[in-house]
Amino acid sequence: MSLTETAQQARRRDYRIPLAAVLVVVALAAPFIGSRYVTHSLIIALIFMLPAHGLNLLVGYTGLLSLAQAAFFGIGAYTAGLLAVTYGTSFYVNLIASGLVTGAIALPLGIPALRLRSTSFVMCTLGFVIIGQAISKNWISLTRGDMGLSGIPKPYFELGPLSFTLSGTTNFYYLALIIGAMATLAAWAIVRSPAGRNMVAIRENEILAESLGVPTWHYKLIVFMISAVFAGVGGCLYAYYLSVVSPLTFQMYYSTTMLIIVLGGGAGMISGTVFGSLLFVGLTEALRITPELRMIAYGLCLLILVFWFKNGFAPLINRFWNAIGGAR
């Protein structure tokens, strides 16, 4: 049997490496291929990919449905905005700070929330978004309330004697691309690690995992914090890109968008989240050209998804990927 298999594989060509190379080239050349608007759409997609990766670790791998991502996205955005406006610190300092602050805030939120079961947990995480918005609106001395923080400078880098400011949409695209690639790699490393296997075990059967010595509570809390770090870093990028942070960053709509990215792309698959953010965020951004039809088209996409692709698009991508790899 193995003989025929190798014979078949030899006959078919492996197109995966050429295709991957083409995708990398397209990603690198995108600002020069498409219009400025396409570049803008891609930046938004890359920014939303970060909280979506975090959410995928939580929903897709650990089996915890959370709507808190927009809250952490907002916290990250405000952290970066406040640091940049008040202290004028370097971009990468603010980026790391956003991730750390958000992760740290996720700890006291996660401890009570994760004690709740299924629906109660979802409602609780929804509460975080609403509370986040209320605080950002009302803690005026810190957040300037509804006016928001404006005038966030362009990403400014300072490395010893060297310093430069990154300006222009194209440059920002490359910044988002690098951070997006790093986040994808980080998410991939987490799910490939033995901890990733424990996360899947918790998703599949929590009591069984527990009975085999897996400290499920600790894992859930750690993954909740990691997912917040991803969202916080995304929020930082968002603040820099828009140069404004307002209470509107804490939006339920963002949480649902992130959820659609994960579930639509294919929960429990890293490639699904990458594809999902390009499709759903890129699509909504691209559809802004026809404002009247935008939400209708978006809704139609969701209907198609629900009816024909119950597990998202990732299984389809996987089959395609294996097919061009020469496997049957």
Added chain:
Amino acid sequence: MTGHLPILEIKNLSKSYGAVKAVNDVSIHVDRGEITGLIGPNGSGKSTFFDCSTGLARPDTGKIVLDGQDITGWSLNRIAREGRMLRSFQKTVTFKALDVEENLVIAGQMFTFPSIATTFGLGKMSRQRIQGLRERARDLIKMAGLWDVRHQPAGNLSGGQQKLIQFASMLMPEPKLILLDEPMAGINPKIIERVVDTILYANKSLGVSFLVIEHNIDVVTSICQRVIVLDQGAKLVEGLPQDIIQDRRVREAYLGG
């Protein structure tokens, strides 16, 4: 030396649900290397007793000593990880979406990695540990007769095969003691033989002690050295299997007389 101490000693365990005393002041022990049976009619409190002993439920009173160490109040995962006392569930459970080999690797992970932090590693050390687990998993898969289906999702296999997966999973961490909750329930006679063989192999060759809840009286008499009978939440009698099945009180409890 702890050699002569029982591997598991449970003293005065009680658990009530509202007004119902599910388990009422039960004390038992399991000797080192012994297979002990726990029988009793339905609703006699066997499963509650198991849940309270393994940290899944919290007993109202009682003390649990595992291998000389007081483990009262420990969580399910800690009892498994640090105490190496593992349990099965009445309803067969496996990680259904994962293949047989992955099921077993998961079962061994927390016993191979020294801390939660190290499980996030992807380095050489981490890969070697996983490789070691894979090899052990394959040996156990062979022993359980699941070699041909090792790459199939556990959920695709029969109830009996899933029972064997569950059993093999519990052997991954080199346990001291295994608590089995009705291992023979709902599986065909062919697999029963295989499960019996596996239990005896684990007991004789790996030195694992067992506490087994089982309704199949033939199995109980053939594998257990000692049998404890529960009735209405309390210990009725304990003794040698052949004496137990002759015991008038046991017969009355089962017949409801």
